[in-house]
Amino acid sequence: MRVAENLNSALLDLLAADEDVFVLGEDITDPYGGAFKVTRGLSTRFPGRVLATPLSEGAIVGAAGGLALAGDKAIVEIMFGDFAALAFDQIVNFASKSVTMYGRRVPLRLIVRCPVGGNRGYGPTHSQSLQKHFLGVPNLALHELSPFHDNARVLAEMLAAGTPAILFEDKVLYTQRMFQDGRIDDLFRYDFVGAETPVARVYLERPDEYDNVIIAPGGMTHRALTAMRAAFLEDESSSLLLVPSRLYPFTLDPLLPILAGARQIIVVEESTAGGTWGAELAQEIYPRLWGRLRHPIRLVHSADSVIPTAAHLERRVLVQDDTIRAALREADHA
């Protein structure tokens, strides 16, 4: 099953199981079914609760916040995550604040789905990774789509928390297959670490034999795997890959024993430079592992640049598998 199909089926199951679930967004109804076809079929099955909206990101998220305030569960699709900037006030100043600013806990079950990321040639305003812009907002959880995490469980976790949440969906994942049964290919296996919000752990032979540890959100999975494969075959360097579903707040505890055993920790993300998720994660890790780290944590992210449209230019700005491969090589020679 492809990742987009898994997400589609998770949404369908939610709508079927709970009459208080709404899905709102631009061009999401059939026959179009959304710009990336993630909502295909939903409006035909649930016409009153899957609503195509005008081009009004602020009002869409605001109305979803109103539904959530009234006790419903609302899921918004922002066509391109970049447009979430138009809904910043509703996300940050209304939905997230409302959970606690009235002096008692007000649960708001609201998910804002944001297709993000580049390598598709959509250009500077349709290719960004906006995760960093929403980091550190009280009562706003950030998740990222991954080929490991079943979206039925991810969406359920986001709604159960009773706080607004954003699901960042790297567009390159939609057409990839979901990994299953702990096996990725002839080389890599995976399992999950942590109970509350499981982190996928990808390893070679054994999960406790590795040189370096890469932490990367779901969208970087395939690029990281390609780099890890090359590092192993060419340099006999073995790496562990950790892919969290929830980026913020980040649950570090279950990962500490793993991270403590790394020659080097590398945090990889597609975000452009400056104020990144990786920097946030590194500052959480440092005090916990101070004295046990053998090298500084290495941050791998895209360049400090707008994201160009032309393929050869875009490729230069964004993190690619060879960027991660180079980081692994440097780690091995550190």
Place this chain on the structure above:
Amino acid sequence: MTVTTERRLSRLAAADLDTMLLIRHFELGLLDLFEQGKLNGTTHTCLGQEYIPVALGPLLVDGDHVFSNHRGHGHYLSRFGDAHGLLAEIMGRQGAVCNGVGGSQHILRGTYLSTGVQGQSLPVAAGVALHLRRGGDPLLAAAYIGDGTWGEGAVYEALNLARLWSLPLLVVVEHNRIAQSTRTEDQMAGTIAGRAQAFGIRHQRIAGADVNAIRELLTPLVEEVRHRREPAVVEFDTYRVGPHSKGDDSRDRPLIEEAARHDWYRLYAEDHPEQFAPADRRQRDRVAQIIHEVAARPASAWESPCA
């Protein structure tokens, strides 16, 4: 269409007059507390506009949602009469509606909610109206906004949704001729009526402060929003008698005098002196007593979820 109520204000039921006077003395009390340095932060009083939520009060039912704004004390007091809870919220004392976290402009109580960002509430109110529409009961979402709020794009996105989706949304505009320090004619092109018309949304403008007449006029309109599930905009042509927040009134003297001439408080005292004087005294004393009581309370407690 504008309806102007008679200059001579009709006699109010005692309870209505009491609520209007409670709001008036509550707001005057706040300004006084600020002058004495006893209030933290800022606040926005609704002096001169007290009659609007009082007129709307009985037209709204318990299950209706009310969205208020930065200038919301009158909205709250007309709905709940709870001056102790509101003052405790503003002063950060025990018994505060929201434990002192929200303060003057962020209040949630039941289906009543205020927020401090202009225009933010209208899309939220549209979402609540969508919820109510689906529920089947004839309930509505009412949102108070000002003339300045019409500068925000969120207003138009919400009006568009409300009309497209036939939402029971009542937009109450308190057009007090000024947005903080900027005169409406310097910040609004065209009219609110024209803007409502552009969306095919019914608009009613009301000048004058006769509560009974306003109620009579609005009763069928509110019922239509409720039962036919169509949005409507009601625009009150009103006057802000006091400053934007505290001591920041930069209007020319003639404008301030014009506002004072239209102040319902003065007009009603003229029209019904025998009813007004004792009621006014009672509410002034009552508010003084409430301030005394609340100021003596210990600080409010908040179990911060982030601690």
